[in-house]
Amino acid sequence: MQLKFEDIKKRFGSLEVIQDFSTEVADGELVALVGPSGCGKSTLLHLAAGLEKPSEGRVLADGKMITAPNPQRTLVFQEHALYPWLTLKANVAMALELQNVSKKQAFAEAEGWLERVSLKGFEHYYPHQVSGGMRQRTALARAFMVKPQILLLDEPFGALDALTRMALQDVLQELIAEHKPSVMLVTHDVDEALYLADRILVFSQRPARVLKEFRFEHCERSHDQSGVAQQRKEILSLLGIKTEVHA
Amino acid sequence: MSQGRRLTGPKKYLAVVLAVLFILLIWQTAAWSLPDFLMPDIPVVLARLFQSVQEQEFLDGLLGSMSRLGTGYGFAMLFGIGFGLIGGVLFFFRETLRTAIIILQSIPSIAWVPLFLIVMGFGNLPIIVVVALGAFFPMALSVMNATESVQPVHVSAARVMGASRWQLLKRVYLPAVMPELITGAQLAFGNAWRALISAEMLIGFGEGLGRSLAYSGEIADMVGVMTNILVIAILATLIDQVILEKFKQRVLRYQYV
Numbered sequence: 001m002q003l004k005f006e007d008i009k010k011r012f013g014s015l016e017v018i019q020d021f022s023t024e025v026a027d028g029e030l031v032a033l034v035g036p037s038g039c040g041k042s043t044l045l046h047l048a049a050g051l052e053k054p055s056e057g058r059v060l061a062d063g064k065m066i067t068a069p070n071p072q073r074t075l076v077f078q079e080h081a082l083y084p085w086l087t088l089k090a091n092v093a094m095a096l097e098l099q100n101v102s103k104k105q106a107f108a109e110a111e112g113w114l115e116r117v118s119l120k121g122f123e124h125y126y127p128h129q130v131s132g133g134m135r136q137r138t139a140l141a142r143a144f145m146v147k148p149q150i151l152l153l154d155e156p157f158g159a160l161d162a163l164t165r166m167a168l169q170d171v172l173q174e175l176i177a178e179h180k181p182s183v184m185l186v187t188h189d190v191d192e193a194l195y196l197a198d199r200i201l202v203f204s205q206r207p208a209r210v211l212k213e214f215r216f217e218h219c220e221r222s223h224d225q226s227g228v229a230q231q232r233k234e235i236l237s238l239l240g241i242k243t244e245v246h247a
Numbered sequence: 248m249s250q251g252r253r254l255t256g257p258k259k260y261l262a263v264v265l266a267v268l269f270i271l272l273i274w275q276t277a278a279w280s281l282p283d284f285l286m287p288d289i290p291v292v293l294a295r296l297f298q299s300v301q302e303q304e305f306l307d308g309l310l311g312s313m314s315r316l317g318t319g320y321g322f323a324m325l326f327g328i329g330f331g332l333i334g335g336v337l338f339f340f341r342e343t344l345r346t347a348i349i350i351l352q353s354i355p356s357i358a359w360v361p362l363f364l365i366v367m368g369f370g371n372l373p374i375i376v377v378v379a380l381g382a383f384f385p386m387a388l389s390v391m392n393a394t395e396s397v398q399p400v401h402v403s404a405a406r407v408m409g410a411s412r413w414q415l416l417k418r419v420y421l422p423a424v425m426p427e428l429i430t431g432a433q434l435a436f437g438n439a440w441r442a443l444i445s446a447e448m449l450i451g452f453g454e455g456l457g458r459s460l461a462y463s464g465e466i467a468d469m470v471g472v473m474t475n476i477l478v479i480a481i482l483a484t485l486i487d488q489v490i491l492e493k494f495k496q497r498v499l500r501y502q503y504v
Contacts, residue, residue: 073407075404075407080398083422084501085499085501086501094405098405098408142408
């Protein structure tokens with residue numbers, strides 16, 4: 001499914017968050033939004049999810065205007081989005097139950113999905129009993145189980161330590177390769193964007209506008225970023241990070 | 248729960264037993280220092296209690312009190328939870344209702360008895376309404392206040408998964424406010440119980456604990472007074488500490504693992 005932003009402006013009261021944003025996420029493409037925190041990237045995801053409405057402009061999914069949330073477009077949050085009163089299995093199953101799938105079938109599918117993200121044996125644990133990485137694995141299972149055509153990721157691994165984050169990026173990458181949704185990924189982590197994205201949009205401070213766009217169609221990607229070292233340097237300097245060698 | 252922050256096992260039971268013994272000691276001390284017709288001894292009261300529970304009249308009274316309590320408290324729970332949850336999603340309604348509750352709950356529910364007696368007539372109904380009023384306010388207020396602290400991300404996550412308004416209430420708001428709801432239910436029970444006994448004493452309709460207590464007082468039967476007080480104390484403690492506590496541990500199981 002294709003996702004299109006047309007001349008989006010978004011204001012919260014007098015605060016201008018997004019100043020004229022347009023882009024298209026092609027079917028199966030993964031676009032990463034990188035920029036300073038609080039610049040309005042997450043707001044773009046909320047617009048695409050249908051949780052909020054743009055002040056001006058339109059967001060379209062396959063040509064149809066987005067007005068309300070729809071399970072075809074799933075959003076994964078940074079953390080705390082699992083329900084503490086439900087076990088991991090019940091958390092995942094809820095995604096199907098809310099679509100009126102029978103409880104029995106939802107739980108059976110949830111079990112399979114937990115196994116898919118290597119959480120077999122943890123079905124009956126509550127979120128507070130497992131690590132942050134395991135919680136985000138659960139969140140990914142919950143998101144993919146409804147087979148979304150558009151996947152919106154709002155700093156999904158932002159609260160994890162670097163090693164866990166890389167492991168989860170691989171889990172995410174496999175799941176995306178299997179199910180081929182169109183993806184919009186908001187992240188602070190330039191390396192995460194470089195590792196996963198087909199295209200990276202670098203944003204300015206609020207009000208957000210795109211400073212530069214990078215395409216990575218035929219690059220070799222690895223966690224050591226050796227294939228994209230040049231682009232990495234450029235993105236970091238756009239974000240105001242010094243890239244000279246210090247003594 | 249981490250160790251050392253609460254008593255468990257035998258120590259906890261010991262604390263409970265000590266508290267009960269302490270109360271009984273004060274009672275018995277009073278009984279020793281006052282003449283029998285003013286303050287009866289514990290064994291005398293226990294003997295009367297034992298005799299009473301075998302009498303149909305006493306059991307009917309107990310049943311009457313319990314059914315008035317159950318009806319009033321039940322309605323209060325239903326409406327309190329309902330209004331509280333609706334207030335959680337309709338912000339204007341919430342502010343209006345909250346202000347109304349804050350004003351109304353400053354009036355002890357027993358104060359309405361003269362009015363209700365005339366409007367509803369002499370019978371079960373005014374007692375039930377007084378019980379329901381006493382319990383409704385803390386119930387609605389705790390649920391409503393708790394809905395404000397429901398995490399926005401929990402609501403957003405459910406909306407993204409396609410939850411309807413009704414599903415949001417049932418699957419997100421209700422479980423999220425459950426801890427405060429149960430605290431509210433315990434608070435509401437205390438109010439309901441006090442309202443029940445006072446209303447029964449005041450109205451003196453039919454059979455019931457409050458009626459029987461008031462009557463014993465009128466005929467200067469102190470053994471009867473203390474027996475009724477004992478029954479009131481035992482019942483309330485049982486309902487609150489056994490039934491409501493068990494319910495709490497069951498519903499909030501996830502907090503105890």
